[in-house]
Amino acid sequence: MYWCFASKETILCFFTLILIDVSHPDWSKINKHIFILSEAGKPIYSRYGNEEKLVTIMGVMQALVSFVQDSDDTLQSLVAGNRKYVFLVKGPLILVAVSSLEDSVPQLQLQLTYVYHQILSVLTGAQLEKIFEQLRNYDLRKLLGGTEKFLHNLLDMMDRDPSFFLESVQCLPIPVHYRDSIASSLQHAKTKSLVFAILITENQLITLVRPKKYNLHPADLHLIINLVNASTSFQSCESWLPICLPKFNDSGYLHAHISYLSEECPACLVLLSTDKDAFYELAESREKIIKRLTVKSNCIPVISEAITTNKYGLDYIIGSEIWHFLYKSKTYGQFVSPKCRPPYNTVEEQTRLQELYKYLHHRMHASAKPLKLVYRLRSQEALLGWISETFELYAVFNPLVSKTVAIGNVKRLMAIIKQEEDKLFIVNARTF
Amino acid sequence: MAVREIKLCLLGDAGVGKSSLVLRFVCDTFNACSESTIGASFMSKTIEVNEQSYKYQIWDTAGQEKYRGLAPMYYRGAAAAIVVFDITREESFHTLKDWVKELQQLGPPNLVMAIAGNKSDLDEMREVSSHDARTFADSVDALFAETSALTAKNVLELFVEIS
Numbered sequence: 001m002y003w004c005f006a007s008k009e010t011i012l013c014f015f016t017l018i019l020i021d022v023s024h025p026d027w028s029k030i031n032k033h034i035f036i037l038s039e040a041g042k043p044i045y046s047r048y049g050n051e052e053k054l055v056t057i058m059g060v061m062q063a064l065v066s067f068v069q070d071s072d073d074t075l076q077s078l079v080a081g082n083r084k085y086v087f088l089v090k091g092p093l094i095l096v097a098v099s100s101l102e103d104s105v106p107q108l109q110l111q112l113t114y115v116y117h118q119i120l121s122v123l124t125g126a127q128l129e130k131i132f133e134q135l136r137n138y139d140l141r142k143l144l145g146g147t148e149k150f151l152h153n154l155l156d157m158m159d160r161d162p163s164f165f166l167e168s169v170q171c172l173p174i175p176v177h178y179r180d181s182i183a184s185s186l187q188h189a190k191t192k193s194l195v196f197a198i199l200i201t202e203n204q205l206i207t208l209v210r211p212k213k214y215n216l217h218p219a220d221l222h223l224i225i226n227l228v229n230a231s232t233s234f235q236s237c238e239s240w241l242p243i244c245l246p247k248f249n250d251s252g253y254l255h256a257h258i259s260y261l262s263e264e265c266p267a268c269l270v271l272l273s274t275d276k277d278a279f280y281e282l283a284e285s286r287e288k289i290i291k292r293l294t295v296k297s298n299c300i301p302v303i304s305e306a307i308t309t310n311k312y313g314l315d316y317i318i319g320s321e322i323w324h325f326l327y328k329s330k331t332y333g334q335f336v337s338p339k340c341r342p343p344y345n346t347v348e349e350q351t352r353l354q355e356l357y358k359y360l361h362h363r364m365h366a367s368a369k370p371l372k373l374v375y376r377l378r379s380q381e382a383l384l385g386w387i388s389e390t391f392e393l394y395a396v397f398n399p400l401v402s403k404t405v406a407i408g409n410v411k412r413l414m415a416i417i418k419q420e421e422d423k424l425f426i427v428n429a430r431t432f
Numbered sequence: 433m434a435v436r437e438i439k440l441c442l443l444g445d446a447g448v449g450k451s452s453l454v455l456r457f458v459c460d461t462f463n464a465c466s467e468s469t470i471g472a473s474f475m476s477k478t479i480e481v482n483e484q485s486y487k488y489q490i491w492d493t494a495g496q497e498k499y500r501g502l503a504p505m506y507y508r509g510a511a512a513a514i515v516v517f518d519i520t521r522e523e524s525f526h527t528l529k530d531w532v533k534e535l536q537q538l539g540p541p542n543l544v545m546a547i548a549g550n551k552s553d554l555d556e557m558r559e560v561s562s563h564d565a566r567t568f569a570d571s572v573d574a575l576f577a578e579t580s581a582l583t584a585k586n587v588l589e590l591f592v593e594i595s
């Protein structure tokens with residue numbers, strides 16, 4: 001429930017604003033800030049600036065949260081001026097997002113949940129609880145040292161990449177018979193302790209093999225993708241590290257063997273095991289997989305080509321009428337979108353495009369009044385959102401096209417996606 | 433000719449240059465903005481010394497505190513361990529002493545230990561004297577070298593000496 005106590009809220013919020021403005025002269029240029037603090041108000045992380053210098057603001061945030069907690073309620077969000085303040089209390093942590101972007105409150109809450117999961121992936125929920133049970137005043141930065149880059153990268157990705165608010169993953173488009181033989185190679189390398197075998201490239205999934213009993217939640221997969229994306233230290237060696245996947249099991253670690261297929265191929269193989277001593281076993285699995293991919297099916301050049309040229313994607317659909325789109329298949333829990341072309345070829349424009357999608361997504365999913373179909377004409381583009389039983393479509397058009405032409409385009413797009421479905425999505429789920 | 437395998441692990445405080453030493457040895461390069469290692473990484477390299485081939489299997493571990501509990505897994509099966517400190521940071525020399533103690537107590541009995549004082553190119557910022565480091569290395573029966581992953585000084589020599 002939303003906390004509503006206008007006068008005090010306004011006063012406290014006013015304080016927060018003043019404090020933030022004073023401590024950060026560039027604050028006006030920042031459109032989304034994220035803070036993490038402990039329940040005792042100790043700074044843990046700040047997206048911008050030095051968290052050490054933000055002790056006072058974090059103190060105010062902690063006071064706001066505990067003030068509301070005292071009346072057995074939960075502070076979820078505040079709005080002050082053009083900024084939203086969203087709070088998430090998870091276990092012993094308080095996470096705060098301050099945003100002047102289009103993100104809705106539920107979208108910001110989801111982002112904070114991802115941030116929380118990122119911390120769990122390093123520490124596990126069990127360890128986090130234990131640390132603060134023993135010492136309420138603990139400085140968590142000691143244990144998170146070296147992993148700040150994963151938080152930074154995650155936050156940047158969430159501003160650019162629709163996977164997060166769509167809660168699904170994007171696949172690398174490749175012909176189905178190649179994908180099948182890649183998956184078979186992974187299946188053949190099964191060992192006793194191997195749970196998931198995943199092949200990814202940048203932010204796209206190539207294939208995934210899992211046990212019959214377990215699914216890999218997209219939120220967990222995003223953590224793995226973020227891990228691989230945020231670090232260059234996995235290149236040219238085999239890495240072995242513990243990782244907690246909170247949706248799979250938030251109280252324990254899995255152990256990840258991470259390596260690239262070859263110097264030339266930017267596809268990263270992640271093998272997850274339940275056994276912390278299984279490195280050599282998985283290194284052997286990796287050898288087998290690479291051998292099979294090279295000798296038996298010659299898939300590695302196909303993967304490289306699909307990554308560099310985007311040969312099998314839907315880029316050709318983009319033209320003078322339809323400028324960009326996101327299509328999420330609810331059946332497969334995956335989405336597809338073309339590469340950004342002009343006018344969306346700069347970082348600023350790409351961020352603005354994401355803002356449009358977030359706005360559209362929120363309009364359609366607003367809990368008070370969910371919508372099936374939305375058409376909006378904005379000064380720079382026309383927006384269309386369409387949700388059915390099996391898909392969600394978000395598209396942007398040239399603002400000068402008529403509704404009829406836009407709908408004609410959408411029909412054509414849907415027909416092509418249907419026709420190329422097995423290339424765009426992982427349609428055959430593989431298990432060990 | 434038979435290839436001799438040497439299982440080796442690197443230990444030491446965060447930021448002392450363990451990964452940079454490995455990178456210098458394996459690829460003979462240096463990356464000024466290298467990132468901190470997550471977990472541990474595994475690399476191998478074969479070299480020839482006096483007509484004998486040695487295959488080094490190297491575990492490069494992360495120095496951060498939270499990964500400390502994982503270290504036994506890497507040194508337990510190792511034939512040699514290189515414990516690294518940064519000559520410009522005295523604190524890293526204290527951490528090194530803890531590592532040496534741990535290896536003496538829990539490491540395998542025949543483990544060859546080497547101590548590397550890295551960043552020897554930054555002599556003007558030195559906080560740990562060569563003499564102190566060498567005396568300590570002698571007292572624990574470890575090999576000792578002052579290395580620089582940046583200039584490559586003593587890096588190959590150190591790895592060869594272990595063989």
